[in-house]
Amino acid sequence: MxxxxxxxxxxxxxxxxxxxxxxxxxxxxxxxxxxxxxxxxxxxxxxxxxxxxxxxxxxxxxxxxxxxxxxxxxxxxxxxxxxxxxxxxxxxxxxxxxxxxxxxxxxxxxxxxxxxxxxxxxxxxxxxxxxxxxxxxxxxxxxxxxxxxxxxxxxxxxxxxxxxLGRRMNRILSINEEDYTCLLEPGVSFYALHEEIQRRGLGDKMWIDTPDLGGGSVIGNTLDRGVGYTPYGDHWAQHAGLEVVLPGDDARVVRTGMGALEGANTWQCFPYGFGPVSDGIFSQSNFGIVTKMGMTLMPNPGGFESFMYTFPDESSLAPLIDIIRPLRISNILENVAQLRHGLQTLSVKGLPRSTYYTGPGPIPQEILSEHLSRTATGDCAWVYYGMSYGPAHIRKYKLDVIDAEFHKIPGCRKIDPSKMPADEYFWSRDRIASGTPDLEELKWVNWVPNGSHIAFSPVSPIQGKDASALYELAKKRHAEAGIDLMPAFCVGLREMHLIVEIVFDATDEGVRKRAERCLRDMIDDAAKLGYGEYRTHLALMDQVAATYNFNDGALMKLNNTLKDALDPNGILAPGRCGIWPKRYRGRGWELKGGETSSEGKGVAPPTGEVKI
Missing domain, CATH: 3.30.43.10 (Uridine Diphospho-n-acetylenolpyruvylglucosamine Reductase, domain 2)
Known part of the structure; x- marks a missing residue:
């Protein structure tokens, strides 16, 4: 045998x-x-x-x-x-x-x-x-x-x-426990940084801020302006100093901020230095290759407590967002928390959609409600995951304020964490919001066979009317495409990101086209209402860049000027974030939707070089 x-x-x-x-x-x-x-x-x-x-x-x-x-x-x-x-x-x-x-x-x-x-x-x-x-x-x-x-x-x-850059450039160059800073190379993941802090016995003193999945590069995520879920959740705001190789033919090395001072001892303590602050041109761009980055680390707040509320009706969205806004701005709601749609309570369990429904089109509400009612969360339209920080008496004051405000929404329920099973998604959010990287978020990709995803990621004010407008346009376009809608509002201090994950079977060309059409339509719809994407897929970068069109595209003209000056031969990441070098411009490289090829019609020899 x-x-x-x-x-x-x-x-x-x-x-x-x-x-x-x-x-x-x-x-x-x-x-x-x-x-x-x-x-x-x-x-x-x-x-x-x-x-x-x-x-x-x-x-x-x-x-x-x-x-x-x-x-x-x-x-x-x-x-x-x-x-x-x-x-x-x-x-x-x-x-x-x-x-x-x-x-x-x-x-x-x-x-x-x-x-x-x-x-x-x-x-x-x-x-x-x-x-x-x-x-x-x-x-x-x-x-x-x-x-x-x-x-x-x-x-x-x-x-x-x-x-x-990650395979061989992956050192944690420093962790300064007095200043709560670190200096990293590109191959350091959130997992690796967290584990090194624990290994050094500093876990009771300092935290990292981690996104939903901890396997990505700290530098890569920060340069793409990703977010996490502690009070340090705006990663770009927490960076402090870059080392960059410029793309010109001399491959000049630049350090930004205080790092431009030879022998500086404040590189990670003060991000601005003297003169213009150049760091921003190296985020979401193709202007340089970042080889080192400093980051600030969060002091242990002396205690933390996760909480979760559910809301039964989709119509609760607008009034709830209006309640959240003043609480978030005043830091009663302290972290980059999530308000997620009930469907994600099912999808994040990692089981295929066919477990719940095998029919065509988006999963019907009555089917969704039936299955949600069997979960620890119960039947609901929205779930709010948050965390309070500090000693117990400080947490109690803030949590009592939050509880009173949230209960102004009819049908609001506070979920008792002691009744949550150990494998409930709530505990993943608990770990992430307390600086411990996890792996649960990946599971909703299993909703369909050969699961893949792209994201609709507009930014808006923290206003109920804005949340409703974005949610309604997403519902409309998802219904047209026959795709299940999975939205989550990530609430910052004065803005919120709506992250709608479109999950699709990457082997099905028809489904891929419907997913792309759905996303492109939402981008255009949102732009007409004044909402811009903060981040997007490679295939959508030209479209998103074109929506930032004030004064006849003045921003892109500035980006092109910088590109031509810093990278006259156009060798570094052509097309990233819609920024094309002179050699590629006007040759059909931009993708606007419906193309079968990502390639343009050749490149021109470099001319009119401008060197800095």
Missing amino acids: SIPKPDPSLSLTPTLSDSHSGIPLPLLEKATHAKSLIYAGKTVPDTVPLTRGLPIPQGISASTFHMVISELKTLLGAQHVELNDAELKNGWYMQHPNTHDMMPLLHSEEFIASAVVYPGSVEDVQRIVKWANKHLVPIYPISMGRNLGYGGAAPRVRGSVTLD
Whole structure:
């Protein structure tokens, strides 16, 4: 009798002791379970042969490309340069590709790298930048490539050479327990930073702020202006000092803020320095490659207490948001909390949609209510997850105010945490809001087979009328597309992000097109009402950038001026956030919807160079 071989796709996830991108050992069992749920819904193999061969960037011949890649191997070491000429390997969140998007909105061979290079130092990054300028090869830097839902590790221009900064540049350079700051390289994940703080015995003194999933790069998430869920949830606001390699042919290294002072001892303490503050041009841009970043760390507040309220009717949204606004601005509601739709209570359990409903179109309300009534949360339209910080008597004062205000909404229920099962999603939010990275959020992607997602992410004031307007336009477009609606409002101090996750089967071209159409329609609808996206998928960047159109697109004209000055040869991440180098402009590279190819019609030779 032959013994069947184990499925390699279900092998254990590497831990942090194995890899910079690994899972903390305490989360290994959870990671194994999450992975098994994902693979239970996969209907396609992880590895797929390339059908179009080696993706070579436009403007360079295949023979020349092979020649210049050989030169790069000589510069960096052959073991640090890998061609992407055979197959696509997808994996999952913790074992993801760095050559393409594992959750493709277009065909998986559209946004795809020709090669991946692994620099081990700032000097290596400089060598690569000089090489790219010499041969006019587009390069695309990633920290760890886990920006799933927004394009992952994929380059915007097909055939770009990806710089994976995380594999060999993953040191925690300092943790200052007096100033509550740290200095990091791109390959440091939220998991790794948290575990190092615990290892040093500082966990009772300081916290990190983590997003929903902790496997991403701290630097990568911050540069994309991601958020977490403690009072330090605005990650870009918590950064303090950058080191950047500029994309010009001299690959100049710049330190911003106080770091521009040789021997500065306040780099992470004061982010501004002297003169213009240049840090902002390196977030959500293609103006430089960030090789180091400082971050502030949160002092342990001396206690914390999670709470959860449910609200029965969708119509509660507007009055509830109007109650939340003054509480949030005055810091009675202290953290970047979430108001989530009831459907997510089901989807985050990680079971397929077919567990609850097998019919066409969005899941009917009566079916949703029936299944929600069997959960610990109960039947509800909205769930508010929050946390209070500080000693018990301070928490009690704030929690009593919150309770009285929330109960002004008819049918409001405060859920008793002591009655929540240990595996209830509430406890994941409890960990995240107290600075401990988790892995639960990934599970709602299993709602459909081969689950992938993209996000509608507009920003609005914390006003009931704004929340209602955004929710209604999302409902309309989701109904047209036949897609289940999963919205969550993340409430900052004076604004809120609506994050609507569109979950789709990446292997179904028709579903992918419906998902894209739904998102593009919502972006246009929101822009007409005055709401702009704060972040988007690679395929939508041109459209979103075009909505920021004040004064005949003056902002993009400024961005183009900066791009041409800093990157005259247009080698760094062309097209990122809709910013195209001069060589690409006017050649059909912009994606506005409905295109079958992500490529334009060639590139022009560089002319009219302006050097800084």
